[in-house]
Amino acid sequence: MRESPAGEHAPPHPTAGVYLRVAAVLVILTVIEVGVFYVPAFHPVLVPTLLILSALKFTLVVMFYMHLKMDSRFFTFLFGGPLLLALVMTVGLMFLFGAFVLKR
Amino acid sequence: MAHAAAAHHTSLGLDSRKMAFWAFIGSECLLFASLISTYLIYKGRSLVGPYPHDILNIPFTSISTFDLLMSSLMMVLALAAVQRGDLKWAKVWLFLTALLGIFFLAGQVYEFTSFVHEGLTLQRNLFGASFFVLTGTHGAHVTVGVIWILTLWSRALRGKLGKANALTVEICGLYWHFVDVVWIVIFTVVYLIQ
Amino acid sequence: MSGTKGLTSWLTTTDHKRIGLLYFWTAFVFFLIGGLEALIIRAQLARPGNTVVSAETFNQLFTMHGTTMIFLALMPLSAAFFNYIVPLQIGARDVAFPRLNAFSYWAFVLGGLFLNASWLLPNHPVPDAGWFGYANLTSREFSPGPNIDFWLLGLQILGVASLAAGFNFIVTILNLRAPGMKMMRLPVFSWMTLVTSFLIITAFPVVTVALVLLMFDRFFGTHFYLASAGGDPVLWQHLFWIFGHPEVYILILPAMGIISEVLPTFARKPLFGYTVVVYSGVLIGFMGWGVWSHHMFSVGLGPIADSVFSGTTMLIAVPTGVKIFNWLATLWGGQIRATSALHFAVGFIALFTIGGLSGVMHASPPADLQQTDTYFVVAHIHYVLFGGTVFGLFAGMYYWWPKMTGRLLGERLGKLHFWLMFVGMNLAFFPMHFIGLLGMPRRIYTYAPELGVAKLNLVSTVGAFLIGVSILVFLFNAWRTRKRGKVAGNDPWGGATLEWTIPSPPPPHNFDVIPTVASRLPRWSMTQLKAIPEGAELEKPHAPAGSWWPLVAACGLPVLALAPLTHTLWVAFLGAAILITGIYRWAFEPFEV
Numbered sequence: 001m002r003e004s005p006a007g008e009h010a011p012p013h014p015t016a017g018v019y020l021r022v023a024a025v026l027v028i029l030t031v032i033e034v035g036v037f038y039v040p041a042f043h044p045v046l047v048p049t050l051l052i053l054s055a056l057k058f059t060l061v062v063m064f065y066m067h068l069k070m071d072s073r074f075f076t077f078l079f080g081g082p083l084l085l086a087l088v089m090t091v092g093l094m095f096l097f098g099a100f101v102l103k104r
Numbered sequence: 105m106a107h108a109a110a111a112h113h114t115s116l117g118l119d120s121r122k123m124a125f126w127a128f129i130g131s132e133c134l135l136f137a138s139l140i141s142t143y144l145i146y147k148g149r150s151l152v153g154p155y156p157h158d159i160l161n162i163p164f165t166s167i168s169t170f171d172l173l174m175s176s177l178m179m180v181l182a183l184a185a186v187q188r189g190d191l192k193w194a195k196v197w198l199f200l201t202a203l204l205g206i207f208f209l210a211g212q213v214y215e216f217t218s219f220v221h222e223g224l225t226l227q228r229n230l231f232g233a234s235f236f237v238l239t240g241t242h243g244a245h246v247t248v249g250v251i252w253i254l255t256l257w258s259r260a261l262r263g264k265l266g267k268a269n270a271l272t273v274e275i276c277g278l279y280w281h282f283v284d285v286v287w288i289v290i291f292t293v294v295y296l297i298q
Numbered sequence: 299m300s301g302t303k304g305l306t307s308w309l310t311t312t313d314h315k316r317i318g319l320l321y322f323w324t325a326f327v328f329f330l331i332g333g334l335e336a337l338i339i340r341a342q343l344a345r346p347g348n349t350v351v352s353a354e355t356f357n358q359l360f361t362m363h364g365t366t367m368i369f370l371a372l373m374p375l376s377a378a379f380f381n382y383i384v385p386l387q388i389g390a391r392d393v394a395f396p397r398l399n400a401f402s403y404w405a406f407v408l409g410g411l412f413l414n415a416s417w418l419l420p421n422h423p424v425p426d427a428g429w430f431g432y433a434n435l436t437s438r439e440f441s442p443g444p445n446i447d448f449w450l451l452g453l454q455i456l457g458v459a460s461l462a463a464g465f466n467f468i469v470t471i472l473n474l475r476a477p478g479m480k481m482m483r484l485p486v487f488s489w490m491t492l493v494t495s496f497l498i499i500t501a502f503p504v505v506t507v508a509l510v511l512l513m514f515d516r517f518f519g520t521h522f523y524l525a526s527a528g529g530d531p532v533l534w535q536h537l538f539w540i541f542g543h544p545e546v547y548i549l550i551l552p553a554m555g556i557i558s559e560v561l562p563t564f565a566r567k568p569l570f571g572y573t574v575v576v577y578s579g580v581l582i583g584f585m586g587w588g589v590w591s592h593h594m595f596s597v598g599l600g601p602i603a604d605s606v607f608s609g610t611t612m613l614i615a616v617p618t619g620v621k622i623f624n625w626l627a628t629l630w631g632g633q634i635r636a637t638s639a640l641h642f643a644v645g646f647i648a649l650f651t652i653g654g655l656s657g658v659m660h661a662s663p664p665a666d667l668q669q670t671d672t673y674f675v676v677a678h679i680h681y682v683l684f685g686g687t688v689f690g691l692f693a694g695m696y697y698w699w700p701k702m703t704g705r706l707l708g709e710r711l712g713k714l715h716f717w718l719m720f721v722g723m724n725l726a727f728f729p730m731h732f733i734g735l736l737g738m739p740r741r742i743y744t745y746a747p748e749l750g751v752a753k754l755n756l757v758s759t760v761g762a763f764l765i766g767v768s769i770l771v772f773l774f775n776a777w778r779t780r781k782r783g784k785v786a787g788n789d790p791w792g793g794a795t796l797e798w799t800i801p802s803p804p805p806p807h808n809f810d811v812i813p814t815v816a817s818r819l820p821r822w823s824m825t826q827l828k829a830i831p832e833g834a835e836l837e838k839p840h841a842p843a844g845s846w847w848p849l850v851a852a853c854g855l856p857v858l859a860l861a862p863l864t865h866t867l868w869v870a871f872l873g874a875a876i877l878i879t880g881i882y883r884w885a886f887e888p889f890e891v
Contacts, residue, residue, distance in 0.1 A: 016184060023177040027170065034166050037296050047297055054292035057173075058285050065180045065281045067274075072118055075126045082130030082500050085587060086137030089504075090144070093536060096591070096603055097145045114473040120394045124469045131461065131499040138507035138537060142522070149528040226520050230528050233520035237511065255882075 014064060022064045029057050125275050129282050136286050139241055140293060143234040150229035156298045159224055161215070168211045169291045175204035176284045179253075179277045189267045191260060198257040198273075201280065205250040212243045235294065242290060245283050252276050302806075310844030312396035313806060317403050318382030319702065324407055325374035330769070331414070332366035335359045337766055340726075344759040346747040356743035357426035358445075362414075364429030365449070368549065369456050370410045372683065375691050376552035377402075380467055380491045382702055386797035387485045389476025389815065391808050394469040397848045397884060398462050404852035405459035412856045413452035416445065425449035428741065430542065431512070433523030433534035438516045444863055447516065450509045451859040457502045457509075458855060464498035467491055476796070478815035482576070485795045486569060489576050490555030493583040497544045497551075500587075505541035508534060517862050532597055539590040547586040549683060550650075551579060553690025554621060557643040560693045561625055563793050564640040565632025568819055571624040578617035578624075585614045595663040596670050604663045611661040615654065622651055637791075638712025642693035645720055649685025653678055656731065674734030680727040692719075692772070699779070700786030704802045707783065711775035718768035725761025729754040794819035810836045843889055851880025 033053045036042045063069040068076055114120060182197035224232045256276055259265050339359050342350040385392055393399050416424045423445045427435045436446045471492045511522040521527030523534050562569045591607040625647055656678035660666045700706045733751045789798035798821055817823035854877025861870035
C-alpha cells in the first residue's frame with residue numbers, strides 16, 4: 001500500500017492566490033446573502049436563494065480551505081456520509097414536527 | 105512531539121490523525137444538526153417575545169460572519185507558511201487568526217448581553233433557549249479553537265513549529281474551518297431566514 | 299514507564315490487550331450488578347401485591363437495570379473484544395491511538411461509578427425514570443431530587459468514552475491492517491466492529507444534545523421539553539430514539555460478528571456468503587437510522603409517519619434474516635464440534651430469531667398499539683439482547699478465553715452453564731409474551747391477582763434465578779480455570795484468522811513479524827502459511843509505553859459533572875483544569891507505540 005511519510009503531501013497545495021480568490025468569493029456571496037435579505041423583491045424566493053448561497057459558501061470552505069477537493073476521496077466520504085445523515089435527520093424532524101404542511 | 109500514528113505506513117496511505125479528525129468532524133455534524141433541528145422545530149412556537157425579528161441584528165452579525173470568514177483565510181495562510189517552513193509568517197497569520205476569533209467571541213458576548221438587556225434570556229421563551237444553546241455551543245467551540253491556535257502560536261514563538269509539524273497545524277485548521285462552516289449555516293438558518 | 303507488573307503498570311497501560319481485560323472485568327462486575335437488580339425486580343413480581351421493595355425503589359431498579367446492562371455491561375463487554383481481538387485479527391501491534399484507548403476505558407469506569415454512586419448516598423437518589431428517561435417525568439417539577447441529574451451527567455461521561463473508542467476503532471480498522479488484508483478479507487467480527495463504530499460516532503452526538511437540553515431544563519430553567527412554554531416532550535422522544543435505535547444495533551452487531559467467527563470454526567467450514575453477511579451488516583447500520591419512530595407508535599405521530607416507519611422497520615428485517623440463513627448454511631454440512639462456544643452461538647441463532655419475530659410483530663402500528671408498554675416488549679428486548687447479545691458475548695468468551703488467558707475454560711462446566719442459562723432464559727422471558735398480551739404493563743411494581751398473570755410471573759421469576767445460577771457456574775468455571783484449566787497453545791480450536799497464529803496470551807508486541815495476508819482465511823489457506831522469511835527483522839519483545847495522562851484527563855470528567863450536582867461553580871473550573879492539564883501533558887508527551 002502507498003506510503004505517506006509525515007509532512008509530505010502528494011498533491012500540490014493551492015497557492016495563496018487561490019485562497020485569496022476564494023476569500024473574495026466568500027465575501028461577495030455574503031454580501032449577496034445580506035442583500036437578498038434586505039431587498040423585498042427577493043422575499044418570495046428568500047429561503048431557497050439563501051440556502052443555495054450558504055451551501056456554496058459551505059462547499060468553498062470545505063473544498064479549498066479544508067483541502068477536501070485535493071485530498072483523498074475517502075475523507076470526502078468520512079465527512080460527507082455523516083453530513084448527509086445530519087441533513088436527512090434535520091429534514092425528517094422538521095417534517096415530523098409539521099414544517100412541511102401547506103396549511104397550519 | 106512524537107508522531108507515532110504517521111511514522112508507520114498505513115493501509116489507506118492516509119495519516120491516521122487526519123483520518124480520525126475528519127471522522128470527528130463528521131460526528132460534530134450530527135451534534136450541530138441536532139441543535140439546529142431543535143431551533144427549527146421551535147421556530148414560531150414561542151408563546152411570548154422577544155421574537156427573532158424584534159431582536160436579531162443583521163448588520164452586526166454580518167460583520168461577525170465576515171470576521172470569521174477572514175479568520176479562515178488567515179488560518180489557511182498560516183498553514184501554507186508552516187508548510188513552506190516560514191516561521192515568521194506562520195506567527196503572523198496564526199496570531200491574526202486567533203485575534204479575529206477573539207473579536208468574534210467579543211461580538212458574541214456583546215450580542216448575548218444586549219439580548220439579555222432587551223429581555224431575551226434562556227428562560228424567557230423557546231427562541232431564547234434554542235438560540236442561546238445553539239450559538240453558545242458554537243461559541244464554546246470557537247473558544248476551544250482560539251486556545252488551540254494560541255497554543256500553536258506560542259510554540260511558533262519558541263521556534264518549535266517547523267515543516268515537520270505541518271500536520272498539527274493542518275488539523276487545527278480543519279477544526280477552525282469547520283467552526284466557520286457551522287457559523288455559515290447558523291447565520292443563514294437563524295439570522296437570515298426568519 | 300509501563301513495566302508489566304504492579305498497579306502502576308495497569309493504571310498507565312496503553313496496551314490494547316490489557317485495556318481489553320480491564321474492560322472485560324469491569325463490565326462483568328457491572329453485568330452482575332445489573333443482574334442483581336433484575337433478580338430483585340423478579341422477586342418483587344413473583345407474586346401479586348408483593349412487598350420486597352417499595353414502588354420508588356422498584357422504579358430505581360428497573361431504571362438502573364436497563365441503564366447498567368446497556369451502557370455498563372453489554373457495550374463494554376463488546377468493547378473488551380474490540381480491544382483485545384481486533385488488532386490481532388487485522389495483524390496490527392495495537393490500535394491507532396493507544397492513549398485515547400486508555401482514556402476511553404477510564405472514562406467508562408468513572409462514568410459507571412458516578413452513576414452508581416447514587417446508591418450510596420442517604421435515601422439513595424438513584425435514577426428512577428427508566429433507562430430512556432422520558433420528558434416531562436424527568437423535569438425538575440416531577441423529579442425534583444438529584445436522581446435524574448446523576449443519570450444525565452453519568453451518561454454524558456459515558457458518551458465521551460464511547461465516542462473516543464468509536465474514532466479509535468474506525469481508524470485502526472481502516473488504516474492499520476497488515477499487508478494484503480484487504481477490506482473483503484477482514485474477519486467479520488472486525489467488520490462489525492467498524493460498522494458499530496460508525497454508528498457510535500453518529501448516534502451519540504444526538505443523545506448528547508438530548509441530554510444537554512434536559513440539563514438546561516433542569517438547571518437553567520429552559521423549557522425545551524415543557525409544554526407550558528410551548529415546548530414539546532415528544533422532542534425528547536425523537537432525539538432519544540434517533541440515538542436509541544442505532545444503539546440497539548450497536549448492541550447486536552458485535553455479537554453477530556462474534557458468532558460469524560465461532561460458527562465457521564466449529565463447523566470447520568468457511569462462513570457461508572461472507573460478502574453477503576458483510577454487506578448485510580453495513581446495510582443494517584444504514585437502515586437502523588431510518589426506523590426510530592417505531593418506538594413511538596402510540597404517541598400520535600399521524601398516519602404518514604406511522605406508515606413510513608412501519609415500512610422501514612419491516613424492511614430492516616430483511617438483511618437481518620439474510621444473515622440468519624447464512625449462519626445456518628455455514629453449519630449445514632459442516633464437521634460440527636459441539637464446544638461450549640458453539641452451543642452459545644447456535645443458541646444465539648434460535649433465540650435472536652424468536653426476538654426478531656416479536657420485533658416484526660411490533661413493526662405493525664395497530665398491533666404495536668396493544669403490545670407497546672406491556673411485557674410483550676420486555677419479552678422482545680430480552681430475546682434479542684439476552685438471547686442475542688449476551689449469548690453471543692458468552693460464545694466469544696468461550697472462544698477467545700484461551701487466547702486472552704492461555705487456558706481453556708472447562709467444557710463440561712461450559713455446557714452446564716449453557717443449558718442452565720438457555721432453560722432459565724426461556725422460562726424467564728417466554729411467558730412475558732403472554733403476560734404482556736394479557737394486559738400487564740411494563741414498569742409497574744406490583745399487579746392485582748385478578749389480572750391472571752401471577753402464575754406466569756412466578757415462572758418467569760424462577761427462570762431469572764436459574765439464569766443467576768448459570769452465571770455462578772460460569773464464574774466457578776472461570777475461577778477454576780486460572781490454575782486447573784487446560785493450557786492452550788497458539789490455536790486450540792483450529793481457527794482461520796490471524797489471532798490464532800500467535801501465542802496465548804500474545805506477547806506485548808503481538809506479532810514477531812507482521813504477516814502478509816493472501817486470503818480471507820489465512821490459517822486455513824494452503825497458499826498462506828509461510829515460515830518467517832529469511833532475513834526478516836523480528837520485532838524485539840517490548841511492552842508498549844505507558845502514560846498517566848489518559849487517566850488524569852478522564853478524572854476531569856466526573857469532577858466537571860459534580861459541579862451541577864453540588865451547585866458549585868468552582869468545581870467545574872477544577873474539573874476543566876484537570877481535563878485540560880491531562881490533555882496538554884498528553885499532547886506534548888513523547889510517545890511511541
